[in-house]
Amino acid sequence: MPSKPDWNEGRAREIIGGLSALEGATLPILHALQDEFGFVDARATPLIAEALNLSRAEVHGAITFYHDFRSKPAGRRVIKLCRAEACQANGCEDLVTKLRARHGLDADSQDDERLTIETVYCLGNCALGPSALVDGELVGRLDADRLAGLCDGASAEKAQIVGGAA
Amino acid sequence: MSPVRIFIPGDAAALSVGADAVARAIRAEASRRGASVDIVRTGSRGMLWLEPLVEVEAAQGRIAYGPVSPHDVASLFDAGFLSGGAHPLAQGAVADLDWMRRQTRVTFARVGVIDPLSLDDYRAHGGLKGLERALAASGADIVEAVRASGLRGRGGAGFPTGIKWKTVLDAEALQKYVVCNADEGDSGTFADRMLMEGDPFLVIEGMAIAGLAVGATKGFVYIRSEYPHAFRAMCAAIDIARKAGVLGASVLGSGRAFDMEARLGAGAYICGEETSLLESLEGKRGVVRAKPPLPALQGLFGKPTIVNNVLSLAAVPSILAEGPQAYADYGVGRSRGTLPFQLGGNVKRGGLVELAFGATLRDLIDGFGGGTRSGRPVRAVQVGGPLGAYLPASQLDTPLDYEAFAAIGAMLGHGGIVVFDDSVDMAQQARFAFKFCAKESCGKCTPCRIGAVRGVETVDRIVAGVEREKNLGVLDDLNQLMTDGSLCAMGGLTPMPVMSALRHFPEDFRRASQRAAAE
Numbered sequence: 001m002p003s004k005p006d007w008n009e010g011r012a013r014e015i016i017g018g019l020s021a022l023e024g025a026t027l028p029i030l031h032a033l034q035d036e037f038g039f040v041d042a043r044a045t046p047l048i049a050e051a052l053n054l055s056r057a058e059v060h061g062a063i064t065f066y067h068d069f070r071s072k073p074a075g076r077r078v079i080k081l082c083r084a085e086a087c088q089a090n091g092c093e094d095l096v097t098k099l100r101a102r103h104g105l106d107a108d109s110q111d112d113e114r115l116t117i118e119t120v121y122c123l124g125n126c127a128l129g130p131s132a133l134v135d136g137e138l139v140g141r142l143d144a145d146r147l148a149g150l151c152d153g154a155s156a157e158k159a160q161i162v163g164g165a166a
Numbered sequence: 167m168s169p170v171r172i173f174i175p176g177d178a179a180a181l182s183v184g185a186d187a188v189a190r191a192i193r194a195e196a197s198r199r200g201a202s203v204d205i206v207r208t209g210s211r212g213m214l215w216l217e218p219l220v221e222v223e224a225a226q227g228r229i230a231y232g233p234v235s236p237h238d239v240a241s242l243f244d245a246g247f248l249s250g251g252a253h254p255l256a257q258g259a260v261a262d263l264d265w266m267r268r269q270t271r272v273t274f275a276r277v278g279v280i281d282p283l284s285l286d287d288y289r290a291h292g293g294l295k296g297l298e299r300a301l302a303a304s305g306a307d308i309v310e311a312v313r314a315s316g317l318r319g320r321g322g323a324g325f326p327t328g329i330k331w332k333t334v335l336d337a338e339a340l341q342k343y344v345v346c347n348a349d350e351g352d353s354g355t356f357a358d359r360m361l362m363e364g365d366p367f368l369v370i371e372g373m374a375i376a377g378l379a380v381g382a383t384k385g386f387v388y389i390r391s392e393y394p395h396a397f398r399a400m401c402a403a404i405d406i407a408r409k410a411g412v413l414g415a416s417v418l419g420s421g422r423a424f425d426m427e428a429r430l431g432a433g434a435y436i437c438g439e440e441t442s443l444l445e446s447l448e449g450k451r452g453v454v455r456a457k458p459p460l461p462a463l464q465g466l467f468g469k470p471t472i473v474n475n476v477l478s479l480a481a482v483p484s485i486l487a488e489g490p491q492a493y494a495d496y497g498v499g500r501s502r503g504t505l506p507f508q509l510g511g512n513v514k515r516g517g518l519v520e521l522a523f524g525a526t527l528r529d530l531i532d533g534f535g536g537g538t539r540s541g542r543p544v545r546a547v548q549v550g551g552p553l554g555a556y557l558p559a560s561q562l563d564t565p566l567d568y569e570a571f572a573a574i575g576a577m578l579g580h581g582g583i584v585v586f587d588d589s590v591d592m593a594q595q596a597r598f599a600f601k602f603c604a605k606e607s608c609g610k611c612t613p614c615r616i617g618a619v620r621g622v623e624t625v626d627r628i629v630a631g632v633e634r635e636k637n638l639g640v641l642d643d644l645n646q647l648m649t650d651g652s653l654c655a656m657g658g659l660t661p662m663p664v665m666s667a668l669r670h671f672p673e674d675f676r677r678a679s680q681r682a683a684a685e
Contacts, residue, residue: 022427023384023467026449031391031430058450065451066432068391080392084353085548086584088598089511090539121435121552121602123392124356125179126584127214127509127516136394140182161184161236 004038004073011036012044013051020051026062030069039070067118075116077153080133081107083119086126095130098144105151115151134159169202170248173221173228175278177210177363178395179356184235185218191236192220195243203248209364211278212518213265216257224250227259265515265534270496272504273480274357274520277364283402285410288367294412296483300375301420303486308379309335312482315490316502321347321438321475322550322579323655324501324568327482330472333462334380337470342382344373345447345466345473348389348396349431349438352551354582357506358476360518362389362396365480366403367412370426372479374417375486376472377424385426386466387476388443391433400428435606439654440473442608453608454654475580477506496522501567511548511584512538521566528562531585542587546595546671550579552602553659555666556595575666577659592671597625599663607656614657617648621664628675638675641668 005011015032019025029048033040040063049056063069083092099105099117110117125131128140132147137156139146146159174180174189189205196203213219216232220242229250231242238255245253260266280287288294300308313328334342346369350358362369373385389397404426407413415423429447431437437446441455444466465471481503485493494502501523507530509516514536521530531537531544538544546556555576557564564570571578586595600621607614621644627637645661652658668675 024429024447024449027429027432027446030432052449054449061451062449065453066434068432084602085552085595085598086354086510086582088595089584089586089590120392120433121606122351122353122355123178124350124359124396125182126354126356126511126582127513128179128182128217129510131182133392133394138178138182138395140179157184157187160182161187 003076004036007037007041007043009043009047012041012047016044016047016051025052026054026059030063030066034069038073042071073113075112075114077114077151078116078118078135079150080118080120080123081147082121082123082125082129082131083107084121086122087129087131090129092130095142095144095147099147099151102144103148103151117151167202169204171204171206171223173206173208173223175210175217175219176207176282177360178393179214179360180210180217180219181395183217183233187236188218188220188234188239191239195239199243201243201248206281208280209277209282210360210518211260211266212274212360213263213515214517215515219257221260222247222250224248226250227261230257230260230263231255232257268534269520270504270522271520272484272493272496273361273368273477274365274506274518276368277360280365282364282366282399283406285367285406285412288365292487293367293483294371294418296486297371297374297412297418299486300378301418301422305335305379305381308375308486311485311490312379315481315485315493316497316500317478317481317485317493318501318568319475320477320481320505320580322352322577324578327474327478330462330474331376331379333460334382334470334472337463339470341384341469342380343466343469343471344376344380344382344385344426345444345471346373346385346387346476346479347438347440347443347473348387348393348400348476349443350393350476350580351390351435351438352553352580352582354510354548354584355508355551355580356510357508357518357581359393359396361476361480361506362393363399366399367407368480368483369400369476370403370407370412372482373426374413374424375482376474376479378417378422380470380472382472383423383425385424386447387426387428388431388437388447389428390431390437397428397430404428435602436608436656439656441654443473444471451608453610454656456653477580498522498524498565498567499569501569505566505578505581507566507581507583509535509583509585512540512587513585514539523565523567525566526563527557527566527583530566530583531562535585538585538587540587540589542589544585545588545590546586546592548584548586548595548663549582550577551582552599553655553662554579554582555662556592556670557666558670575662577662592667592674593625593629593677596664596667596675597622597629599660600625603656603660611651611653611657613648613651614653614660617644617652617657618660620644621648621660625664629677
């Protein structure tokens with residue numbers, strides 16, 4: 001993923017101002033801020049509260065309720081690995097175990113500058129699992145080798161093609 | 167010579183196995199050979215094991231080839247696939263394929279057929295007829311048509327849609343809303359996603375009709391963030407519909423207003439629960455509301471609101487266009503119409519199967535699905551998402567209708583069917599049901615928030631053989647409490663997968679004592 005710009009209060013105010021007229025603007029604003037800066041900086045909380053006439057506690061409450069909103073930047077490669085029932089039926093837990101045993105990567109806690117692996121529950125690709133969303137690209141029919149490759153920064157598109165040819 | 171039309175899905179599932187690369191390879195190969203082609207990106211037909219599925223418009227119909235990899239493209243051209251030529255990947259004309267012919271495609275009639283973002287295609291294939299009818303009818307007449315069709319909420323609860331609409335119609339308010347629940351979080355379900363990506367105008371048309379029916383001028387479709395492709399498709403379609411006058415201050419020139427926005431969720435399963443979804447749309451934590459008041463009377467921003475699943479709203483245009491009786495003629499008992507079933511997990515031929523109610527699970531899993539992908543025997547099937555029951559192979563002859571499933575302590579839910587082979591450990595699946603509930607609970611009510619955590623611990627003790635009988639008693643008690651005392655279906659239905667696993671697969675909860683006895 002391309003690196004994101006550093007926090008800039010002026011830019012944040014601009015984003016918030018551009019969306020604050022929406023009905024129920026909080027989530028659209030939080031998504032827009034995260035798209036821009038890569039995470040929701042705590043410094044945005046009072047700005048949102050002021051713009052939407054909410055308390056800071058209400059805004060903080062909303063930010064922390066949702067799994068999506070990050071309080072620090074994600075890795076350059078973000079893998080959202082599905083671990084819900086349909087992918088379990090196709091061995092996603094085996095992929096998680098192998099990732100830990102062979103590469104020392106713990107899907108639940110791997111989150112550094114290079115690589116973030118997040119557990120998600122269902123990507124809607126239940127007939128072609130195991131699946132992952134890799135930097136926003138959906139990859140189906142994952143196996144341990146291709147998942148390891150993706151963790152090393154391999155192209156998501158290539159991983160898709162191997163799946164198609166399998 | 168006019169270019170040959172080639173159809174390649176742009177659906178996320180097809181993309182996940184390389185549809186973009188295939189489209190690019192075909193374009194490049196065509197230009198290398200000087201062949202004139204027109205590549206149309208469509209939704210997916212739902213034969214997901216054949217993705218990427220490429221269709222060519224030939225004299226004998228649309229001929230399908232799949233699963234195609236970029237490496238196959240040169241040989242497809244060599245085999246004359248542009249005129250439907252024979253090739254090892256050739257599947258025949260799509261319309262003649264058994265898998266398609268045995269379905270009743272009402273809601274999914276256009277998905278995989280048309281360019282999802284072409285309003286002309288949509289109209290040419292019967293789109294907007296329902297909306298035109300609705301504009302000529304009174305709100306009460308539209309609501310009556312929906313009631314007469316027998317349509318029940320496709321999100322899982324199965325509440326009669328017409329009754330919900332009648333409540334909103336009769337409510338007095340200056341502002342009313344239509345909210346489309348596209349927070350399709352249940353594992354094993356992907357019909358909403360496929361429909362939004364493959365025929366987004368149908369969702370828009372259904373919402374506009376709902377707005378006209380009850381006097382709501384504003385709609386929201388709330389889409390989960392795990393579906394970025396569907397969100398982009400809906401946003402683009404809304405934009406096109408607005409520019410074409412389908413949405414806006416004067417719907418199709420009628421002088422009556424309806425407009426809508428797509429909103430993105432943020433990774434919370436609970437927001438698929440209607441009141442939690444409304445809180446989220448208002449910009450708050452997705453915490454469940456107590457009912458009453460019903461959302462139909464005090465919904466979004468406290469105003470009367472229709473909250474319906476994507477598939478419920480998408481069924482409405484054809485009910486208006488073809489008449490309610492045509493829809494009600496499908497189905498059995500009190501389950502009228504069709505349900506797009508989603509076949510996933512460990513299954514050979516997974517995908518989207520739209521059927522009238524009344525077929526059996528066995529027909530779906532064996533007939534359509536062809537058994538497991540692993541080739542091992544089917545051991546358990548979870549129907550209706552993470553809150554649905556696990557059924558053993560002996561219950562596969564249960565008819566797919568709401569009442570028949572309720573009678574065996576299960577539910578159809580949103581029509582998701584997840585197949586497991588005999589390598590599954592059902593005690594672990596029961597544990598996962600609690601773990602998932604603990605992670606995704608909104609935390610408002612105690613039975614769900616605390617019960618789920620206690621559930622994980624109790625299953626662990628049972629599996630470890632610690633005071634087994636006593637802990638089975640605790641589990642039973644806990645399940646009863648969660649069922650009776652939870653505020654919404656999250657805590658209330660988590661016991662369903664747990665108890666069904668325990669009832670049908672007790673041996674998996676006994677492993678520790680068996681090991682001990684063996685030693």
